[in-house]
Amino acid sequence: MAKIVYQRPKSLKEAVFHYCPGCGHSIVHRIIAEVIDELGIRGITIGVPPAGCAVLAYNYFDVDMIEAPHGRGPAMASAIKRSLPDRVVFSYQGDGDLAAIGIAESFHAANRGENITIIFINNAVYGMTGGQMAPTTMLEQKTTTSPLGRNNKLDGYPVKVSEIFSQLQGVTYLERCMVNSPANVNKTKKAIKKAFQCQINGHGFSLIEILSPCPTNWKMNAVNSCKWIDEVMSKVFPPGVFKDDIPAATKTAEVDS
Amino acid sequence: MNKVLMSGNFIICEAAIRAGCRFYAGYPITPQNEIPEYMAEHMRKAEGGIFIQSESEIVAINMIAGASAAGLRAMTSSSSPGISLKQEGISSMAACELPGVVVNIMRGGPGLGNIRPSQGDYFQATRGGGHGDYRTIVLAPATCQELADLTMAAFDLADKYRNPVMILADGMMGQMMEPVTFKKPKPRIYNKKFMLQGAGSGKSKFIRGLILDPIDMEEHNWKLARKYEVISKKEPRHEEYNINNAKMIIVAYGTAARIAKGAIKRLQNNGMNIGLFRPVTLWPFPEQQLRSLSAKVKNYLVFEMSTGQMLEDIRLALQGYADIRFHGRPGGAVPTPAELANVIARIYERTVK
């Protein structure tokens, strides 16, 4: 009998992604959907897509979703979770959305220890609006609003969300991942699953930062974008677990599930 | 039913909780701090009640949107500068057709202004306030009893039309103490199909304001416009006082209407017949009701604690039908009834007969 090695996750609708070829959003959508399937939580999951390239995420995820204004996802997600504590609530956000206009929302949701999960796509640019400088843009990186490269004297420094948020007592689980190779995609999926599991077990706030290629605005092909994450981006934003306060008793169960 | 003595801001909270509001988020600002303070204690005591002191007014309104989508009756409150910040969320809730109640205890402006009672936010409240083609229902209480009744009504209207509803009062109303009776709230009528609670084993749904196709967006705008049309026909409310035999009518709302009533009583003793037309809904504005008065009475004086904002709606209703004068006290200045009576008397002498 033939073994099925690839199949559309049930929690993804039969729709073609509008994302550019090589875009990290598509990969992350897929692995979130796989995790939702594997945890069997499609019927109790509520997602909050951002303003950003992922604004149409509700066309792809086959779970209940409500769009948040730019940056406000964590506010909405907090309120939904408080209103419906037995649902699984996640907010999906870009770097502009989370670390610029919505820094207060994400910071304070984390600090309150809201029992939600934030999936944070760090692609070092404002993808949707055409590649402007983001809070996570690298020094020297050229964007449409830093045409000579990001200049720390004038534009400040890349915001290290995982490093900063891991200092907050309200945060339970925080990991930075990458989706630039099959191995890293698998790692990212594990992290997302762990974060959802953390929420399901009532352990509190989790955030997964994902270094994610934007070939279009980086003006690179897909392969070079993946290389750039390895060679440049991950040097400024090193991957790893920044915080893991999940009580030990539940830890093994999660990873195996 | 028992009468209790309470101050305005507390009355709003108590009425909201009794009306089944189970989610409140807000950020401190004078002169409405009694609202989050009361909610912190009493909302958390109510069964299933959620109180969050949010990190900003922007967050508070987006929390209201989230709780509302999840199916709860939800409210936020603020005062003028904070209401400016809420406009993004109010526009978004109107777009997504999410019910919710927003309380504005107005203070002097523009900018930080001051913390005195004022009516400078009429335009912002009645013209939508945020971006895009939408409306919010605006209720303007003038007594403590009305604060209770209209707060309850606000939740019913928000659910009925799936639209944000604003209670527009000012610092004076918020601090004022009067006896009040909390009536029995109506049972909630709101279809579960509008709630976002997880798809279960059924089809998933989404709530969104982004509609990229201009034809679809146009259709959505017209759909909202048809709803606003129904509201304009069915929901205007107003109060008439001393209208019979009136030679002149004062048009005022909220605190200004209370002052006007005091002034009218004084002038009555001096033999002047003056009536009061008080819009209770500022949007929809009771335009037809006001215009129909112009068949009998030809002299109108608009009094506002602003430089003249509702005045524009009164012109739309009465221009060409009657003589319209204006008296305003912006910036947190509140005249006494005696002071206003002098102003009215002068205008009465000049214009009537």
Ligand SMILES: Cc1ncc(C[n+]2csc(CCOP(=O)(O)OP(=O)(O)O)c2C)c(N)n1
């Ligand atoms: C209040 C507001 N300001 C600006 C915008 C325009 N806008 C939409 S998405 C976006 C930035 C998106 O960048 P990011 O969050 O990094 O997401 P990406 O597209 O890169 O995934 C901006 C500025 C908006 N929708 N709302």
Ligand code: SF4
């Ligand atoms: S612009 Fe960048 S982030 Fe947006 S879809 Fe294209 S590749 Fe992805």
Ligand SMILES: [Mg+2]
């Ligand atoms: Mg981005």
